[in-house]
Amino acid sequence: MHISELYLHPVKSTAAISVQELDYTALGPNCDRQWMIVNDVGVFMSQRKHPKLCLLKAEVSVQTQNLKLSAVGHKSILINSSNGTDRKDINVTIWKDSVIASDCGESVAIWLSEFLGTSCRLVCLNNRTVRSVNTDFAKAGELVAFADGFPTLVVTQESLDEFNSHLEVPVDVRRFRPNIVIAGATPYAEDSWQTIRVGEIEFNLVKPCSRCIIPSVNPDTGQKEMAVNQALLKTRRHEQITYFGQNALHHGLGKIRVGDAVELIARSQPDPNSRSMRS
DSSP: OEEEEEEEOSBTTSOOEEESEEEEETTEETTTTOEEEEOTTSBBOOTTTOGGGGGOEEEEOTTTOOEEEEETTEEEEEEOTTOOTTOOEEEEEETTEEEEEEEOOHHHHHHHHHHHTSOOEEEEOOTTOOOBOOTTTOSSOOBOOSSSSOSEEEEEHHHHHHHHTTOSSOOOGGGGOOSEEEESSOTTGGGGEEEEEETTEEEEEEEEEEOOSGGGBOTTTOOBOHHHHHHHHHHSEETTEEEEEEEEEEESOEEEETTOBOEEEEEOSSOOOOSOOOO
């Protein structure tokens, strides 16, 4: 098995960026979901209610941590992480977590509000932002940035291929918003993995990823295509929850790259051989 694709999502719920390597820090891939769009009361915004976010491209300089936002029909805007006279700490909410983040200023707030057609602001992590992974799954004080709950999402190419066999029009993996795509496995093999290793980094697959409406959003148009969710309900439903992919915690720091070998260290129990999670 090997890594076939890697993805970075600098701003939560915006367009995925295909990259050749990810640099793992304590929070997960460096610069992944370290910015987030919030409404006027500080609650996070996502494609669930604002599918147009998938059309917003975020580019980040790993060296400077500067962020550029762009979208068709809109002039791009650069957010410099090291300055901004109107930047201040604010409380923000992501699911059940309330944390401190840095407001990125009025200019980008106006830009984003015009793009989305609703009042919103951009925030980023700072040295006061501390958000723990759910302790039901984390055992070593693991932290997470603005991802829904875990720093890494793993899927396999073979799972996507099998899922696409249930659709008239196949979809690409961006709909599932993974960080790591692995090729060379069997369909849904990741459901039975407990630990994998890539180079010096081990990944513990701790929780199947439950799915909402976002996979139905076409990442190129922003339109919802409900056939995708219908296929998920038909093939990946288990105990009233729909799953695709595995959330992971990492142990070790450093870079992983497209083409790197993936070693299966341990399986979970039970070891399902089924290609489906129908209930």
